[in-house]
Amino acid sequence: MSRSGPLSSDSTLRRLAAAGVVANVVLVVTGGAVRLTDSGLGCPTWPRCTAESYRTTPEMGVHGMIEFGNRMLFFVIGAIAVAGLVAALRRRPRPRGLVPLAIVAGLGIPAQAVIGGITVLSGLNPWVVGLHFLASMAVLAGAYAFWRRAAEPDVPAVPTVPGALRGLTGLLTGVSAVVLVLGTFVTGSGPHSGDHGAARNGLAPAAIAQLHADAVFLLLGLSVALWFGLRAVGADRAARAAAVLLAVELSQGVIGFVQYFTHLPIVLVAAHMLGAALVWLATLGVLWSTRERHPAVANPTTADPEPAKALAVPRS
Structure with missing residues (x-):
């Protein structure tokens, strides 16, 4: 039985999958901006931005805003991943492997956020910073695989x-x-x-x-x-x-x-x-x-x- 709704069309699925790829590339660039502007500890703790608040404060200045903005991007990418998973579940006929790829691409985002938190809590240990970048590349590979599979027939x-x-x-x-x-x-x-x-x-x-x-x-x-x-x-x-x-x-x-x-x-x-x-x-x-x-x-x-x-x- 066919389904209807805003996330039920093949074109919507492909657009969401492509948006996931683009968003992950943007995350890599904004993560670089955090490091290059010396804003890596703009929010000095994690998951909160300060000991009392999840949000940045005016006293933290531009470094806090840059780091906090990068953290907020995870929620945007997460929303895209969830929407992509729903679209994959609603696709009929559904290609084999499509939903697992959507799940992998989605689960990589919170895992990457946790590694980012460890990066902050370790005081920007360079090995953890490098692991954070490589995690981004792994998530990007998952998002790319989901995008390519979304455009393929079930054969x-x-x-x-x-x-x-x-x-x-x-x-x-x-x-x-x-x-x-x-x-x-x-x-x-x-x-x-x-x-x-x-x-x-x-x-x-x-x-x-x-x-x-x-x-x-x-x-x-x-x-x-x-x-x-x-x-x-x-x-x-x-x-x-x-x-x-x-x-x-x-x-x-x-x-x-x-x-x-x-x-x-x-x-x-x-x-x-x-x-x-x-x-x-x-x-x-x-x-x-x-x-x-x-x-x-x-x-x-x-x-x-x-x-x-x-x-x-x-x-x-």
Whole structure:
């Protein structure tokens, strides 16, 4: 039986899923703004903003407003996630895996908030700050998966590229994750601690920055190799996704080099954090492009629909 209501249409579900992705990227950027403006302890405790109040006070000034505003964004993202879950539950027919993805994307938000609270209670311990960023990337991956699944039919996924290229894509995704982890090490060793006097992780900034750059070069090399491989087998859709990833990586690399040699100006560091989220999304885009779910088509010999046959791909 069909359902009606403001959250019952497929287009609404896709819009809510897309809004979840955008909101999580905004959260990454605003979280960076908290750190870069030394507002990490603008609310010095958690879950309250002060010992007496959940809200900021005028005496806490702009730092309190920035930190409190970032906390309030969690409620916005949470509302989007709940609405997305309701829309997924109301979808008919409902693709397999859609509701679990909506739940994962939603549960990641309170988990991320708790890690943010531990970050404050630890006095902005750099390792916890890095974990908070990586949690954001994990939640972003969940939101992206929910968005992509919301636009797919309820049929099995089929590969669109040979096994060797799927393996290369998996390796690329893993290296992209390693680049993100090393990026948090670089951040934890640098000057932008989130609050004057907050501890640093003790790693040599130049050495860890070089290791991070080496991982970035490896990621670029894998991306170029994957792009050539996808073009060679005629996987145009996946090749376009790889080209987008390369463009984002190169832009992010330019920002990274410029910020390093200009002594980490706040504007460029913020742009680099946004770039990190975009590189991760582009990586996930390549991963998704290596398989498809073909919509059902009518069988010419029967009245029943059947899934469209996948295009044959070379066996590796």
